Amino acid sequence: MSDALTAPRASDRATLLDVRGVQKTYTGRGRTVEAVRDLTFSVGQGELVCIVGPSGAGKTTLLKCIAGLLAPTAGTVTLDGARVTSPPPSMAVVFQEYGRSLFPWMTVEGNVELPLKQKKLPKARRRELVREALEAVGLSDVHSAYPWQLSGGMQQRVAIARAVAYQPQVLLMDEPFAAVDAQTRADLEDLDFRIDPGELVCVVGPSGAGKTTLLRCIAGLLDVTDGEVVLEGERVTSPPKGMAVVFQEYGRSLFPWMTIRANVELPLKNQRMPKEQRRTLVAEALDAVGLAHVPDKYPWQLSGGMQQRVAIARAVAYQPQVLLMDEPFAAVDAQTRADLEDLIRTVWKTLGVTILFVTHDIDESVYLGGRVIVLSSSPTVVQEDIIIDLPDERDQLGTRALPRFTELRARIYHHIQNAKDGAGHIDE
Amino acid sequence: MHFFLRAARALAFALVLPVVLVVAWWSASASSTNYYWPPLKTILTTFGDVWFSDRLQVDVLPSVTRLVIGYAGAVVIGVGLGVALGSSRTLRRLTEPVLEFFRAIPPPVLIPVLFLFAGIGNTAKVIVIISGAVWPVLLNTVEGVRAVDEVLADTSRSYGITGPARLRRLVLPAASPQIVAGMRQALSISIILMVISEMFASTNGLGFAIVQFQRSFAIPEMWSGILLLGLLGFVLSLLFQLFERRSLRWYHGLRRSQRGEK
Numbered sequence: 254m255s256d257a258l259t260a261p262r263a264s265d266r267a268t269l270l271d272v273r274g275v276q277k278t279y280t281g282r283g284r285t286v287e288a289v290r291d292l293t294f295s296v297g298q299g300e301l302v303c304i305v306g307p308s309g310a311g312k313t314t315l316l317k318c319i320a321g322l323l324a325p326t327a328g329t330v331t332l333d334g335a336r337v338t339s340p341p342p343s344m345a346v347v348f349q350e351y352g353r354s355l356f357p358w359m360t361v362e363g364n365v366e367l368p369l370k371q372k373k374l375p376k377a378r379r380r381e382l383v384r385e386a387l388e389a390v391g392l393s394d395v396h397s398a399y400p401w402q403l404s405g406g407m408q409q410r411v412a413i414a415r416a417v418a419y420q421p422q423v424l425l426m427d428e429p430f431a432a433v434d435a436q437t438r439a440d441l442e443d444l445d446f447r448i449d450p451g452e453l454v455c456v457v458g459p460s461g462a463g464k465t466t467l468l469r470c471i472a473g474l475l476d477v478t479d480g481e482v483v484l485e486g487e488r489v490t491s492p493p494k495g496m497a498v499v500f501q502e503y504g505r506s507l508f509p510w511m512t513i514r515a516n517v518e519l520p521l522k523n524q525r526m527p528k529e530q531r532r533t534l535v536a537e538a539l540d541a542v543g544l545a546h547v548p549d550k551y552p553w554q555l556s557g558g559m560q561q562r563v564a565i566a567r568a569v570a571y572q573p574q575v576l577l578m579d580e581p582f583a584a585v586d587a588q589t590r591a592d593l594e595d596l597i598r599t600v601w602k603t604l605g606v607t608i609l610f611v612t613h614d615i616d617e618s619v620y621l622g623g624r625v626i627v628l629s630s631s632p633t634v635v636q637e638d639i640i641i642d643l644p645d646e647r648d649q650l651g652t653r654a655l656p657r658f659t660e661l662r663a664r665i666y667h668h669i670q671n672a673k674d675g676a677g678h679i680d681e
Numbered sequence: 682m683h684f685f686l687r688a689a690r691a692l693a694f695a696l697v698l699p700v701v702l703v704v705a706w707w708s709a710s711a712s713s714t715n716y717y718w719p720p721l722k723t724i725l726t727t728f729g730d731v732w733f734s735d736r737l738q739v740d741v742l743p744s745v746t747r748l749v750i751g752y753a754g755a756v757v758i759g760v761g762l763g764v765a766l767g768s769s770r771t772l773r774r775l776t777e778p779v780l781e782f783f784r785a786i787p788p789p790v791l792i793p794v795l796f797l798f799a800g801i802g803n804t805a806k807v808i809v810i811i812s813g814a815v816w817p818v819l820l821n822t823v824e825g826v827r828a829v830d831e832v833l834a835d836t837s838r839s840y841g842i843t844g845p846a847r848l849r850r851l852v853l854p855a856a857s858p859q860i861v862a863g864m865r866q867a868l869s870i871s872i873i874l875m876v877i878s879e880m881f882a883s884t885n886g887l888g889f890a891i892v893q894f895q896r897s898f899a900i901p902e903m904w905s906g907i908l909l910l911g912l913l914g915f916v917l918s919l920l921f922q923l924f925e926r927r928s929l930r931w932y933h934g935l936r937r938s939q940r941g942e943k
Binding site: 472473474491496497498502508510511519520523524553567571 | 830831832833835836838839840841842846850851854855857931932934935938939
């Protein structure tokens, strides 16, 4: 292993990081919000500690307090015996928002090197550390590219390389993989499958398999180079009327200048549906996703999971024959995700709509789907088409504990590993 | 109660510096005997005499009318052209060099030329204002339209929101933060050009009046005119802020939530 990745430097203390009675409250607009209350724990030299909690638990706030980016309202953070009041030089943070934590005006190399320049390391040493760190995350080939030329996963690797090259004693990571998706330009090759009315089909495949490309082709948003997409005997050349799409980026698929109700209503208005009917459909859809109480809020006033519910409500109110979903839950936390998965099953059963659900999460595909289509790596073909013969009534704990569930999951996992190895390149 | 307390504090903060400056000017100029630098007291007395008379109708009203028409024209033309240019790459490539050239011409030099063709009446002055104020609106609109979010665009397409509905529901609102930024710059340019065009050749207007006062050595009157222009600009910018806060409420809320503030 390279020098950049060796264990933290020796210290005479067993406890490296000590968090004692940390509390953080926010005041503003006449309200006081308690984000973190009286938290105490310590982390030893060389430990790998995970912090888990529902969204809104204050995980990010805690991490920022530890990193010295926020001053706790009460309590102390101690690193190697010294109290943390500002970001200490021996700590590095990897943020969730990779797109906003890399400097877009610098190359990958420049980004990784910047903190080292700040440390006033000699040039030769900097070069060496940068090279080693990029090698460690498998990005040696793109050292002179700009961050925005890379996929989300690769951008996050750059952020990790930057943290590693910095040689910190403590590496803090704030949900670094929550927003990593399967952005890709991969080619599709000769894909063949059909979906019958009323099916719920999941498409899984390794990152880079072109799942998003496939979905955009089906939605009529992207022209196919060869072959055709047929909906009810009609060839799809532009977005067809009977299809609705739910995108992964909920924050960017809702109109921020419209209220929740207006967002759901817009496609219906556009169809010149009479007002009465519109109102009823919107109310029913919002009710179905459990958002009947917030019609007059704006999307950005809601949490990520709720925003995605709005996007689902909009699709439901549109009364499509086919509902396409592109990794809709990739960017929400695990608890919300479970709720939303159940919501999709309910919507599917009550409305009898046909759903094509793209995901990179194997568990999710097995849990949701009546059928799972496994894609291979680029160039993409259908690797396997599996019927999910689990009971129709599914619940998060029971279904996932079934031996059959584990079996199916293992089978798909196996196929995907094969696909990756077969293609012989890293998973971007 | 809490609200009023906070509002009062905000008002106090906003007033401290102006009050200090006025007091400083007042006391520094109180015993001034310099002809060109009269006491503030004299200027303020003159202010009432000069501007709360028929000058309000003779000079102020025409100026403001020209300003409003010119500014509105610049916004309409800027947004209209900007949307067209922002939506079409071909159109952009076709017009870019020409637009860059016209943009590089300082509008005041157009004044003598325009006065030759359009006379010294209102039309020429409005054209001068438009020719200078249209650029920030145009360029910002082009940028705003080009930067419409891809996912939002896909969402609109997949729900069949195309053509005029797309323009009204997606493009204009999405570009509105940039458009408003351009409009803010255009407002100050409009005021400057309004005054300059009236200083050249005119029979009425604020710029005309100030130059007249200066030429006839009516110094306190001249100062009072400058004060009035300052006040006019200040009031207009306040109105603009009000408009911006209302029309871009969603944008500021979105930005706040993105920065992690509640």
